[in-house]
Amino acid sequence: MESLQILERVKNQFGDRVLEISEKKPDPFAVIDPKAVVEIGKFMNEDPELAMDCLSNETGVDYKDRIEVVYHLFSYSKRHGAVLKVKLPRENPSIATLEGVWKSANWMEREIFDLIGVNFEGHSDMRRILMPEDWIGHPQRKDFVEPAEYHGISTVRESPIIRLDTKKK
Amino acid sequence: MSTLHTEEMTLNMGPQHPSTHGVLRFVVRADGEVMREAIPDVGYLHRSIEKIAEKVGYHGFMPYTDRVDYVCAMFTNQGWGMACEKLAGIEVPHRGEYCRVIAAEFNRIASHLLSVGAMAMDIGAVTPFTHAIREREMINDLIEELCGARLTFNYMRIGGVAWDLPPGWREKALAYLDHFDPILEEYNALISWNKIYIERLANVGVITPEEAINYNLVGPNLRACGIKWDIRKDIPYSVYPEFEFDVPIGDGHWGKLGDSMDRYVVRIREMAESSKILRQALQKIPAGPVLAKVARNFKPPAGECQIRLESGRGDMGWYVVSDGTGYPWRVHVRTGSFAAMGIIQKLSAGLMIADLVTLIASLDVIAPEIDR
Amino acid sequence: METLVQNLIASGAFGKNASPHMVAALVVFIMSAVVFLGVAFPFAGIVSWAERRVWARIQSRVGPNRVGPQGFLQWLADGVKHVCKEDIIPDESDAPLFKMAPYLVMLAFTLPWAVMPFSSSLILADLNVGILYMTSVTALTVVGVLMAGWASNDKWSLIGGIRSAAQIVSYEIPAGLSIFPVVLMTGTLSMQGIIRAQGWAPQHWFLFANPFTFVAANILYISALAEGNRTPFDLPEAESELVAGFATEYSGMRYLFFFMAEWGNLFIIGAIIATLFLGGWQFPHVTNNVIAMNILQAITFNVKVLFLVFVSMWIRATLPRVRIDQLMTLCWKYFVPISFVNMIGTAVWVAIWPDGTTIMGYIMLAAAIGLGAVFTQRVIYYLRRSRMEVYFNPTI
Numbered sequence: 001m002e003s004l005q006i007l008e009r010v011k012n013q014f015g016d017r018v019l020e021i022s023e024k025k026p027d028p029f030a031v032i033d034p035k036a037v038v039e040i041g042k043f044m045n046e047d048p049e050l051a052m053d054c055l056s057n058e059t060g061v062d063y064k065d066r067i068e069v070v071y072h073l074f075s076y077s078k079r080h081g082a083v084l085k086v087k088l089p090r091e092n093p094s095i096a097t098l099e100g101v102w103k104s105a106n107w108m109e110r111e112i113f114d115l116i117g118v119n120f121e122g123h124s125d126m127r128r129i130l131m132p133e134d135w136i137g138h139p140q141r142k143d144f145v146e147p148a149e150y151h152g153i154s155t156v157r158e159s160p161i162i163r164l165d166t167k168k169k
Numbered sequence: 170m171s172t173l174h175t176e177e178m179t180l181n182m183g184p185q186h187p188s189t190h191g192v193l194r195f196v197v198r199a200d201g202e203v204m205r206e207a208i209p210d211v212g213y214l215h216r217s218i219e220k221i222a223e224k225v226g227y228h229g230f231m232p233y234t235d236r237v238d239y240v241c242a243m244f245t246n247q248g249w250g251m252a253c254e255k256l257a258g259i260e261v262p263h264r265g266e267y268c269r270v271i272a273a274e275f276n277r278i279a280s281h282l283l284s285v286g287a288m289a290m291d292i293g294a295v296t297p298f299t300h301a302i303r304e305r306e307m308i309n310d311l312i313e314e315l316c317g318a319r320l321t322f323n324y325m326r327i328g329g330v331a332w333d334l335p336p337g338w339r340e341k342a343l344a345y346l347d348h349f350d351p352i353l354e355e356y357n358a359l360i361s362w363n364k365i366y367i368e369r370l371a372n373v374g375v376i377t378p379e380e381a382i383n384y385n386l387v388g389p390n391l392r393a394c395g396i397k398w399d400i401r402k403d404i405p406y407s408v409y410p411e412f413e414f415d416v417p418i419g420d421g422h423w424g425k426l427g428d429s430m431d432r433y434v435v436r437i438r439e440m441a442e443s444s445k446i447l448r449q450a451l452q453k454i455p456a457g458p459v460l461a462k463v464a465r466n467f468k469p470p471a472g473e474c475q476i477r478l479e480s481g482r483g484d485m486g487w488y489v490v491s492d493g494t495g496y497p498w499r500v501h502v503r504t505g506s507f508a509a510m511g512i513i514q515k516l517s518a519g520l521m522i523a524d525l526v527t528l529i530a531s532l533d534v535i536a537p538e539i540d541r
Numbered sequence: 542m543e544t545l546v547q548n549l550i551a552s553g554a555f556g557k558n559a560s561p562h563m564v565a566a567l568v569v570f571i572m573s574a575v576v577f578l579g580v581a582f583p584f585a586g587i588v589s590w591a592e593r594r595v596w597a598r599i600q601s602r603v604g605p606n607r608v609g610p611q612g613f614l615q616w617l618a619d620g621v622k623h624v625c626k627e628d629i630i631p632d633e634s635d636a637p638l639f640k641m642a643p644y645l646v647m648l649a650f651t652l653p654w655a656v657m658p659f660s661s662s663l664i665l666a667d668l669n670v671g672i673l674y675m676t677s678v679t680a681l682t683v684v685g686v687l688m689a690g691w692a693s694n695d696k697w698s699l700i701g702g703i704r705s706a707a708q709i710v711s712y713e714i715p716a717g718l719s720i721f722p723v724v725l726m727t728g729t730l731s732m733q734g735i736i737r738a739q740g741w742a743p744q745h746w747f748l749f750a751n752p753f754t755f756v757a758a759n760i761l762y763i764s765a766l767a768e769g770n771r772t773p774f775d776l777p778e779a780e781s782e783l784v785a786g787f788a789t790e791y792s793g794m795r796y797l798f799f800f801m802a803e804w805g806n807l808f809i810i811g812a813i814i815a816t817l818f819l820g821g822w823q824f825p826h827v828t829n830n831v832i833a834m835n836i837l838q839a840i841t842f843n844v845k846v847l848f849l850v851f852v853s854m855w856i857r858a859t860l861p862r863v864r865i866d867q868l869m870t871l872c873w874k875y876f877v878p879i880s881f882v883n884m885i886g887t888a889v890w891v892a893i894w895p896d897g898t899t900i901m902g903y904i905m906l907a908a909a910i911g912l913g914a915v916f917t918q919r920v921i922y923y924l925r926r927s928r929m930e931v932y933f934n935p936t937i
Contacts, residue, residue: 070473111507130215139220140217294861
């Protein structure tokens with residue numbers, strides 16, 4: 001099945017919880033309601049026509065006005081894939097976890113929580129994965145400002161090139 | 170007799186360790202020798218490469234992709250190239266695609282050699298490692314002549330490859346393949362039928378096919394569970410449809426289907442298949458340019474795309490969001506090792522500590538891929 | 542020994558009222574010093590160099606070849622380097638036990654040299670329980686290793702120490718049981734007695750005397766490797782899992798003591814097998830000159846032992862490690878029953894043919910030569926096929 005056909009089928013099943021289907025090239029995607037993500041995920045996993053048995057990629061993207069979580073789904077048996085998106089507000093973004101449907105979501109959601117700050121409700125182990133446990137902030141956000149020091153180690157230093165210039169004078 | 174009071178030990182297999190492949194840390198809860206759980210702790214090699222992409226631009230990001238997986242640098246280069254080309258609709262010239270495939274398959278052989286050698290060393294046999302490195306050094310010499318670097322190649326560009334094959338390189342590469350095929354047989358004979366080796370690897374870390382798909386395992390790990398899936402055959406890209414090669418899968422010959430021995434055997438056989446592809450590519454390579462004309466300040470149209478390619482560790486997914494400027498808005502790499510780490514915690518229950526090392530080695534986990 | 546002491550006192554070198562006990566003690570002291578400082582410790586050092594060269598040749602690389610001719614002084618350089626290192630004793634560790642552990646392991650290495658039969662008269666003390674003394678004294682390693690693992694206050698060292706203790710204690714049993722066939726055939730435990738019961742020719746060695754002793758020899762060799770913590774049984778010092786097992790927290794010379802003991806144990810393993818099964822120092826009687834005969838016998842003994850040391854290194858370079866539960870399975874489920882069968886089989890054999898039989902010796906020797914020929918032919922075949930003919934480095 002083509003990507004668009006898959007998304008049409010999901011829209012037929014879920015009606016207006018699929019907010020929009022974009023036919024952009026090269027990858028068409030569907031934006032869905034955040035509250036319906038687990039239902040739609042389960043449907044796509046269990047439906048015999050779609051049989052999306054693999055959550056191949058889950059990414060968080062920080063647009064300036066919203067945060068999006070992008071799900072790339074794939075079916076090994078049917079050899080087709082589709083892209084789902086969810087739009088979340090930038091303050092306290094929160095969405096239900098898909099760990100119950102696809103176990104691969106476990107680590108990917110931890111990474112999105114760590115780097116972008118989306119809280120996944122119902123996750124079994126919601127803690128930082130790449131940054132240290134006591135890090136403050138979510139580094140991959142566009143407005144992230146690096147703290148001046150971490151445990152006494154300064155994170156800023158003068159650019160050595162500037163120092164060379166001042167020496168010359 | 171009253172029950173014996175036993176305690177559970179919490180051990181730390183720390184970030185500095187002779188055998189974890191890169192900087193990985195495991196907190197192991199063990200009851201003597203048998204583990205209850207091994208909790209991986211990653212992030213020691215996190216360099217925020219994805220965020221760096223937003224600062225250095227499309228062309229400038231190519232050397233950074235080498236560092237995402239330095240053992241399979243050609244594949245990461247190719248992934249970034251393919252993602253940008255898909256966004257902007259650029260077509261790579263035919264000879265450029267052939268050069269990409271040749272470089273990538275050599276890199277696949279080198280990566281598998283390192284993986285198999287390191288696995289043998291972790292199990293205790295120190296000799297296969299040096300033999301594998303000897304072969305790998307010859308590949309490195311070849312690629313050094315091709316692009317100047319031995320580990321982080323930066324060979325590919327958006328739109329093709331940077332340099333054409335040097336004169337005389339084809340003959341050297343074919344001579345190397347003639348040398349490599351019997352050596353692979355000998356290598357196989359040295360370790361694959363060794364009784365101690367089989368006992369250490371068979372039935373260790375068995376992964377069922379459904380689990381493998383659910384946890385998003387890819388590459389040789391997935392094929393070892395019996396699933397015949399290879400991006401080069403199933404979602405073909407580049408010029409792979411022009412080559413004839415087979416996709417080896419595990420068959421549970423020595424133990425259960427999907428154990429460490431299957432993963433090891435799949436890698437050995439993949440090296441033989443790569444050698445086949447290389448011979449065909451080196452024979453059939455057409456003449457022509459190797460690099461498409463791409464603007465210096467490359468500005469793909471706004472949009473997003475995902476591409477998948479078969480790297481040494483499996484299906485590497487590149488997701489690029491572009492906003493129309495010369496700097497990408499978001500880049501994300503989903504690597505095979507990231508998913509493999511996710512499954513270790515579940516697999517480790519009931520294994521012995523010595524088996525944890527075997528498991529990590531057989532899943533071919535590379536730390537920079539996990540942390541990026 | 543008595544005569545030597547009497548001769549020394551009679552020669553007046555110690556004064557007229559010299560007590561024979563003191564002279565005897567002095568003689569023992571000097572002889573021990575010669576053996577230990579001249580043979581045992583340098584051997585432990587040199588074998589480290591030899592092991593690295595042998596490994597390197599097997600791994601298609603070169604090995605240490607800079608320090609001295611062919612890198613021969615590498616072990617001295619290593620020793621000096623380790624002595625110059627800082628002696629780190631972890632704060633929370635049990636300092637007296639921590640310091641004592643390497644010495645105990647060293648003790649287990651030095652004590653067997655007292656009964657090492659280099660030639661018919663070059664033996665420090667020909668105890669009539671020689672072989673029993675040797676096996677029991679090498680078991681002191683357990684105490685040292687357990688101490689090291691516990692006193693390091695480090696969970697990984699503890700695991701390594703306990704693994705090692707379990708391994709050594711378990712493999713004592715097949716090793717001890719495999720000595721029985723030889724003792725049954727000779728009726729004595731003394732080292733010289735066992736050697737004298739064999740002849741110089743291979744068919745007179747106990748290795749080929751009957752199939753049971755052949756199997757017993759192999760089991761003894763493998764069990765001795767396991768006791769010495771050598772690969773394929775080097776789980777306690779598994780480099781890829783526990784860094785250095787029980788010796789992780791040790792640095793400098795203390796660390797080197799553990800490994801000198803391990804390398805020196807190679808010689809002791811070889812000596813036990815050479816004495817019991819390979820005819821020891823037996824050499825055909827070609828001259829009546831006692832000193833020449835002794836020299837030839839010492840050379841024979843050393844050649845046999847060094848060949849076994851080489852085989853140990855070869856095995857270490859080639860085979861992977863056995864997991865701890867597989868190790869225990871091997872010992873208790875396979876070796877112990879086979880050793881019992883050997884013992885009973887040899888007892889029956891000795892009962893039927895009390896004076897031994899040479900026919901069996903010739904048959905076994907022929908079979909062994911056949912096996913050796915097949916093995917050599919395969920080795921040559923693989924060596925020929927694996928020659929590297931291609932070398933690409935563009936800068937050369």
